Amino acid sequence: MERKRYNVLPQLYILLILTFTSIFDTTSANANQAETYIVNLESPNGIVFAKPEDLQSWYHSFLSSSSIGSNKKPSILHAYHNVFMGFAAKLSADQVKAMESIDGFVSARPERIYKLHTTHTPRFLGLHQNFGFWRGSNYGKGIIIGVLDTGITPGHPSFDDKGVPPPPQKWKGKCEVAGCNNKLIGARDFTDSASGSPLDNEGHGTHTSSTAAGNFVDGANVFGMAKGTAVGMAPLAHVAMYRVCDDFVCSESNILAAMDAAIEEGVDVLSLSLGGASVPFYEDGIAVGAFSAIQKGIFVSCSAGNSGPFNSTLSNEAPWILTVGASTIDRNIRATVHLGNKALFNGESLFQPQDFPQNFLPLVYPGLTGGQQAAWCAKGSLTNIDVKGKVVICDRGGGIARIEKGQIVKEAGGAAMILHNQVTDGVSTVADAHVLPASHVGYESGVSIKTYLISTPSPVATITFHGTVIGNKTAPEVASFSSRGPNMASPGIIKPDIIAPGVSLLAAWPVSVENSAHTKSTFNMISGTSMACPHLAGISALLKSEHPDWSPAAIKSAIMTSAGQVNLNGDPIEDERELPADIYAIGSGHVNPSKANDPGLIFDIKPDDYIPYLCGLGYTSKQVGIIVKKTVTCSEGIEEAELNYPSFAVTLGVDDGKAFERTVTNVGEANSNYTIKSFSIPGGMFLGISTTELKFTELNQSLTYQTFFLRNRDFEVTTPYAEGYITWGFGKYSVRIPFSIKFV
Numbered sequence: 001m002e003r004k005r006y007n008v009l010p011q012l013y014i015l016l017i018l019t020f021t022s023i024f025d026t027t028s029a030n031a032n033q034a035e036t037y038i039v040n041l042e043s044p045n046g047i048v049f050a051k052p053e054d055l056q057s058w059y060h061s062f063l064s065s066s067s068i069g070s071n072k073k074p075s076i077l078h079a080y081h082n083v084f085m086g087f088a089a090k091l092s093a094d095q096v097k098a099m100e101s102i103d104g105f106v107s108a109r110p111e112r113i114y115k116l117h118t119t120h121t122p123r124f125l126g127l128h129q130n131f132g133f134w135r136g137s138n139y140g141k142g143i144i145i146g147v148l149d150t151g152i153t154p155g156h157p158s159f160d161d162k163g164v165p166p167p168p169q170k171w172k173g174k175c176e177v178a179g180c181n182n183k184l185i186g187a188r189d190f191t192d193s194a195s196g197s198p199l200d201n202e203g204h205g206t207h208t209s210s211t212a213a214g215n216f217v218d219g220a221n222v223f224g225m226a227k228g229t230a231v232g233m234a235p236l237a238h239v240a241m242y243r244v245c246d247d248f249v250c251s252e253s254n255i256l257a258a259m260d261a262a263i264e265e266g267v268d269v270l271s272l273s274l275g276g277a278s279v280p281f282y283e284d285g286i287a288v289g290a291f292s293a294i295q296k297g298i299f300v301s302c303s304a305g306n307s308g309p310f311n312s313t314l315s316n317e318a319p320w321i322l323t324v325g326a327s328t329i330d331r332n333i334r335a336t337v338h339l340g341n342k343a344l345f346n347g348e349s350l351f352q353p354q355d356f357p358q359n360f361l362p363l364v365y366p367g368l369t370g371g372q373q374a375a376w377c378a379k380g381s382l383t384n385i386d387v388k389g390k391v392v393i394c395d396r397g398g399g400i401a402r403i404e405k406g407q408i409v410k411e412a413g414g415a416a417m418i419l420h421n422q423v424t425d426g427v428s429t430v431a432d433a434h435v436l437p438a439s440h441v442g443y444e445s446g447v448s449i450k451t452y453l454i455s456t457p458s459p460v461a462t463i464t465f466h467g468t469v470i471g472n473k474t475a476p477e478v479a480s481f482s483s484r485g486p487n488m489a490s491p492g493i494i495k496p497d498i499i500a501p502g503v504s505l506l507a508a509w510p511v512s513v514e515n516s517a518h519t520k521s522t523f524n525m526i527s528g529t530s531m532a533c534p535h536l537a538g539i540s541a542l543l544k545s546e547h548p549d550w551s552p553a554a555i556k557s558a559i560m561t562s563a564g565q566v567n568l569n570g571d572p573i574e575d576e577r578e579l580p581a582d583i584y585a586i587g588s589g590h591v592n593p594s595k596a597n598d599p600g601l602i603f604d605i606k607p608d609d610y611i612p613y614l615c616g617l618g619y620t621s622k623q624v625g626i627i628v629k630k631t632v633t634c635s636e637g638i639e640e641a642e643l644n645y646p647s648f649a650v651t652l653g654v655d656d657g658k659a660f661e662r663t664v665t666n667v668g669e670a671n672s673n674y675t676i677k678s679f680s681i682p683g684g685m686f687l688g689i690s691t692t693e694l695k696f697t698e699l700n701q702s703l704t705y706q707t708f709f710l711r712n713r714d715f716e717v718t719t720p721y722a723e724g725y726i727t728w729g730f731g732k733y734s735v736r737i738p739f740s741i742k743f744v
């Protein structure tokens with residue numbers, strides 16, 4: 001199996017796996033043709049432009065000179081004010097060359113094309129109506145969440161403004177569509193689409209927005225499944241939609257323009273369920289835009305990517321972003337496969353036809369005779385295989401969406417589909433809105449089904465549908481598709497930071513989802529780290545509402561150090577292999593909103609603290625300047641692990657010993673005495689802490705200590721990576737700091 005990984009091409013992907021189970025690459029534009037460039041500038045001699053118009057005309061001066069030698073004067077597509085000094089314009093390579101000599105020019109590069117990557121989750125995450133954190137945080141009242149996505153559906157019951165106050169005075173946003181109210185306070189289109197409307201044609205943006213901040217909707221369900229009250233994480237927060245993706249394609253110049261506007265208009269939180277290949281941060285529009293956001297105190301939540309379980313497949317790796325991986329909840333929508341030999345295998349499907357005949361039907365696996373394409377049930381591959389009226393086994397993958405496989409089987413006359421995980425997907429299944437009776441089964445189950453098939457002259461099977469089953473004790477479990485570390489752009493920072501629900505989640509949908517059962521719903525169930533990201537946007541809105549003085553880094557720290565490590569059975573959270581998930585899959589762990597609200601201690605980072613860190617990555621002063629938007633002189637940088645981050649990624653050579661300082665701020669109780677409550681140290685190293693207790697006498701007090709990582713040369717290291725943690729504890733407080741070690 002050839003699985004494409006993020007590599008050389010500057011592609012970004014919408015982090016949605018409803019329709020795309022793997023990534024497809026497109027080629028970049030022809031070098032001779034004009035394409036959209038992102039141009040970074042720096043004001044010459046520190047000139048300050050008093051008025052936005054002055055800045056604009058200075059931007060334009062670059063294009064007048066660059067038109068020399070070409071017949072058409074290029075025009076500015078977007079002039080940026082907040083994200084950085086510079087603009088986007090359609091330029092040819094020659095025109096760019098002409099600009100390079102102008103005073104104030106820093107860099108120009110072709111834009112990247114980013115592709116698009118819950119009734120039950122609040123309760124699963126411990127949020128309850130009328131008591132606890134939800135009530136304490138006022139359900140996010142007064143907080144504005146800006147969502148960059150495919151648009152939104154005004155008038156959907158999830159965006160009803162019952163109980164939502166008018167937006168705060170500072171709000172300067174716009175609504176470019178009918179139907180805005182106190183819940184949906186902004187909706188703008190930044191795509192190049194003809195409609196110019198922020199209405200959602202895909203569903204993705206409606207789904208993510210309602211996950212972050214949808215209001216309470218009773219009786220929500222999809223085809224009768226997962227019935228309950230649908231509600232977002234911050235039900236009384238405001239939503240502002242910035243439409244940046246059209247047909248799952250999201251261009252960088254438009255994303256930057258939307259971030260520029262969102263910062264200007266006064267959002268408090270940004271949610272971006274999209275991302276792309278790993279590149280240096282100064283070339284990553286989302287990282288650059290997010291830095292401007294955190295400079296203004298705006299929290300940024302981003303999806304980790306859907307390219308797991310392979311390692312180093314992450315998007316959004318910058319330390320000032322919260323990077324969110326996807327895990328399961330304790331709900332399955334069960335579809336059980338029955339074989340002629342009486343064996344049963346539980347799988348999942350959102351489509352639960354009650355009229356599917358329960359008599360056995362012939363079972364067929366097109367891959368047995370038709371080769372790889374047929375094994376995947378690829379389009380056109382079933383023409384010479386008799387699948388009519390049969391239960392058809394299709395392998396997951398091959399770049400064909402799971403639901404599309406069902407469509408192909410149905411068109412070929414198949415009666416039902418068994419969707420079989422690849423070995424790398426393990427037990428990780430998804431309840432999709434299939435178009436025919438289907439069951440998505442784990443790898444081992446599928447192997448047993450195929451073993452039966454080849455050992456029986458006339459194999460038969462059927463599927464029975466059992467609806468919503470709550471209480472799966474292995475939840476949360478890391479989804480196989482959730483992208484994994486190590487971090488490529490910054491190996492000294494652990495990513496993802498956190499995991500949150502992202503599998504088979506119900507949330508708002510623009511249109512009635514219809515299938516052959518002719519049941520309708522304005523909710524839909526989809527999966528992806530795209531669904532996990534807005535959970536954290538909503539939770540950070542609750543935290544901001546409760547703690548208006550916390551910086552974005554403080555909120556991140558609160559979320560990370562309080563995260564959970566165990567599933568509902570009390571065992572370590574597992575991955576799709578049913579093995580304890582490692583730090584590159586779960587980061588600091590599974591989000592626990594109520595604990596994040598009262599973390600005890602926080603590791604804070606000021607925006608300027610990232611400057612020595614960025615210099616330490618080996619970036620030039622100019623490259624760091626693009627990110628931090630000021631003139632920087634990199635003299636010496638710090639090691640990545642020296643950033644006051646709430647986790648560590650440390651590389652240790654044979655005789656290495658490294659010490660890193662951490663500063664913690666007391667946000668728990670004034671008089672508190674934290675000691676090391678628990679720890680885990682892998683073989684091959686020693687760990688030391690410069691103090692055994694952190695004794696605070698007042699709130700907001702900060703204390704500094706050192707953590708030493710020492711290689712044990714007497715220990716023969718058998719794996720290149722190891723992990724551990726230390727936990728500071730005092731009373732009810734537990735502050736967990738995980739670390740990874742790379743032995744070199």
Ligand SMILES: *[C@@H]1O[C@H](CO)[C@@H](O)[C@H](O)[C@H]1NC(C)=O
Nearest residue numbers: 310311485486582584720721
């Ligand atoms: C990455 O994957 C390879 C092969 O699957 C494995 O040997 C290696 O240990 C992995 N690295 C990490 C950090 O998990």
Ligand SMILES: *[C@@H]1O[C@H](CO)[C@@H](O)[C@H](O)[C@H]1NC(C)=O
Nearest residue numbers: 328332427428429442472474
């Ligand atoms: C729990 O969910 C996992 C996948 O998320 C699945 O493999 C397993 O069969 C489920 N367990 C039960 C009891 O349904």
Ligand SMILES: *[C@@H]1O[C@H](CO)[C@@H](O)[C@H](O)[C@H]1NC(C)=O
Nearest residue numbers: 672673674675692693694695
């Ligand atoms: C702090 O707590 C530790 C462990 O409970 C205890 O040994 C120590 O005496 C305490 N220190 C102070 C100053 O209270």
Ligand SMILES: *[C@@H]1O[C@H](CO)[C@@H](O)[C@H](O)[C@H]1NC(C)=O
Nearest residue numbers: 548549550665667699700701
């Ligand atoms: C804590 O310190 C920060 C900044 O130093 C300040 O903004 C905040 O008001 C302080 N909070 C309390 C409770 O003293």
